Amino acid sequence: MRISRAKLTTDIVLAVVFGFVCMPFAVLGEWADIVALLAFSAALAVRRASPAWSLGLAWGGALMQMLWLRDLQLYDVAVLGVLYSTAAHGGRLVKWLGLVSAGVGAVFATGYLAVAKPLIDNAGFIGPQDTVSMVVLTLVLFVASIAVLVLSWTAGLLVRSVRDTREVRRREEAANRERELVEYRYVVEQERNRIARDMHDVVAHSLAVVIAQADGARFAAPTRPEAAVDALGTIAGVARGALGDVRLLLAELRHDEAGAPQPVLDDLDGLLAQVRAAGLDLRFSETGQRLPLGTGHQIAVYRIAQEGLTNALRHGDVSAPVHLGLAWDADGVTVSLVNARRADAAAPESHAFRHGIPGMRERAQLTGGTLLVEAGADAMFRVTARIPAQAGRPA
Amino acid sequence: MSGIRVALVDDQALFRAGVRMLIESQPDLEVVGEASDGGAAVELARRERPDVVLMDVRMPVQDGIAATEQILAAAERDGVAPPRILVLTTFDLDENAARAIRAGASGFVLKDADPEFLLAAVRTVHQGNQVIAAAATRALFAHVGRGSGRRPAPAAWSELTPREREIFALAARGLSNGEIAASEFLSEATVKTHVSRILAKLGLRDRVQLVVFAYEHELPGAP
Numbered sequence: 001m002r003i004s005r006a007k008l009t010t011d012i013v014l015a016v017v018f019g020f021v022c023m024p025f026a027v028l029g030e031w032a033d034i035v036a037l038l039a040f041s042a043a044l045a046v047r048r049a050s051p052a053w054s055l056g057l058a059w060g061g062a063l064m065q066m067l068w069l070r071d072l073q074l075y076d077v078a079v080l081g082v083l084y085s086t087a088a089h090g091g092r093l094v095k096w097l098g099l100v101s102a103g104v105g106a107v108f109a110t111g112y113l114a115v116a117k118p119l120i121d122n123a124g125f126i127g128p129q130d131t132v133s134m135v136v137l138t139l140v141l142f143v144a145s146i147a148v149l150v151l152s153w154t155a156g157l158l159v160r161s162v163r164d165t166r167e168v169r170r171r172e173e174a175a176n177r178e179r180e181l182v183e184y185r186y187v188v189e190q191e192r193n194r195i196a197r198d199m200h201d202v203v204a205h206s207l208a209v210v211i212a213q214a215d216g217a218r219f220a221a222p223t224r225p226e227a228a229v230d231a232l233g234t235i236a237g238v239a240r241g242a243l244g245d246v247r248l249l250l251a252e253l254r255h256d257e258a259g260a261p262q263p264v265l266d267d268l269d270g271l272l273a274q275v276r277a278a279g280l281d282l283r284f285s286e287t288g289q290r291l292p293l294g295t296g297h298q299i300a301v302y303r304i305a306q307e308g309l310t311n312a313l314r315h316g317d318v319s320a321p322v323h324l325g326l327a328w329d330a331d332g333v334t335v336s337l338v339n340a341r342r343a344d345a346a347a348p349e350s351h352a353f354r355h356g357i358p359g360m361r362e363r364a365q366l367t368g369g370t371l372l373v374e375a376g377a378d379a380m381f382r383v384t385a386r387i388p389a390q391a392g393r394p395a
Numbered sequence: 396m397s398g399i400r401v402a403l404v405d406d407q408a409l410f411r412a413g414v415r416m417l418i419e420s421q422p423d424l425e426v427v428g429e430a431s432d433g434g435a436a437v438e439l440a441r442r443e444r445p446d447v448v449l450m451d452v453r454m455p456v457q458d459g460i461a462a463t464e465q466i467l468a469a470a471e472r473d474g475v476a477p478p479r480i481l482v483l484t485t486f487d488l489d490e491n492a493a494r495a496i497r498a499g500a501s502g503f504v505l506k507d508a509d510p511e512f513l514l515a516a517v518r519t520v521h522q523g524n525q526v527i528a529a530a531a532t533r534a535l536f537a538h539v540g541r542g543s544g545r546r547p548a549p550a551a552w553s554e555l556t557p558r559e560r561e562i563f564a565l566a567a568r569g570l571s572n573g574e575i576a577a578s579e580f581l582s583e584a585t586v587k588t589h590v591s592r593i594l595a596k597l598g599l600r601d602r603v604q605l606v607v608f609a610y611e612h613e614l615p616g617a618p
Binding site for chain 2: 209
């Protein structure tokens, strides 16, 4: 397992400190104690860098200690750290080897401390009453050692699972952020395409007309001077209309540039004022009690109103009043927009007329709502959007 | 009057009006009708039998590509000479313009082209002995067809005589019959015969198709 330099340094420093603390006891013992201490310290130093080596070194130290018949010493505490590390940092194999080591180690330690060592030390001086106490002592020792060893291994396992959970959550969050970013980029891309389309519809079409009219008039003038005068009027009208559209487009762009937060219901007033300033006779009505709407739902209401009004301004009869209504009820809000079609406006099927409607519908559907568009025979154009109140998160 | 009969197809009435003034200022040209979408254009072509149709590609209801196909198919069905179709486009690298040419249009003109160029283009496609804006057409197909690579020459290519291949190469560069005749020391009538034989052998409708054919195929033995 790859670990950071800082972690390795920490482990080494702690191992050295451990070594110094245990050194006085080891020095009081034999040289074998010092070798075992060095092995245990080394095991602690690499416990995260290589749990496998750590486990091996600890086993080496313990076996050496037993072969040289040494007493239990302070440095044996290192075994707990090593077992903990096998569970917390080891690979699959090392982790389970750690648990096996805890069991086998407990058996070895008990056998060594309770049976082998006293036998060798007292060289066969065992009465029957001693046997009973020895069995009891052995059992107690075994239970204690296996409890301590397995407990430290389990602690490592616990830490590991906590860490894994946190890692999973962190990955999930990263994935969420990534997805949000992609969605954001998609929205930006859509917006850019929309602006490009608007530019084409407004600027390219108008300029094509201006060019055709100007060229036509220039060629027609020698024989029909009055045609030239008419053409000049047409050119001025088309250019004026295009400039108005460009102004609207730039206003939208500038709005985006400011990086302003997404508009909510309270921004609606600003939008209405803006549209009225552009020369639209807008009648706004609101009925019912406002419900708390989620931010996404508020944006949907705002954007649908904005897109609808822009369409009315661009393709509708600007001299007739435009009605925008918000009707609230217990379940949500109904946004309705009614405007008169211009007599010379493009046919209802044309793309200029249909412009923006897919976007409005998409916004309504994202909130779980619906959008209905009607181009009535009475030359009125109606957009009705239903935005439900539930499923909205508080802002 | 035996002028060239022109039909205008564009969804913007004011644009049509401008082009109409331009065309009607010419003694040899005559506007025989206007249409604002593809469907109306097919009907107009059937009714008025124009010589040249100026066709916008992007239109509501039915676009210029479909209209081009239908007008040519209808003329073939009725057994009359098909009109030449000139595509009007806003962008010089418009994929729709390329598709209209594949559908049988004789060339494309930008909406902001000089009026003199537009008028010349109408006369040129009507005569049918020269391709308008051959270089621009090649650039258009280079742009549209990028990445697709060239296809191997069809079997019909090998039926061309070496002489015909030479003339094919010149015509593919957009040269007129007169220019080809001058550079090859031939009479114009001979060149015309050669070109029509080339078009017949390769199964091409007209000279702009020849330019596209030259661009899209690997042509071994082409000078």
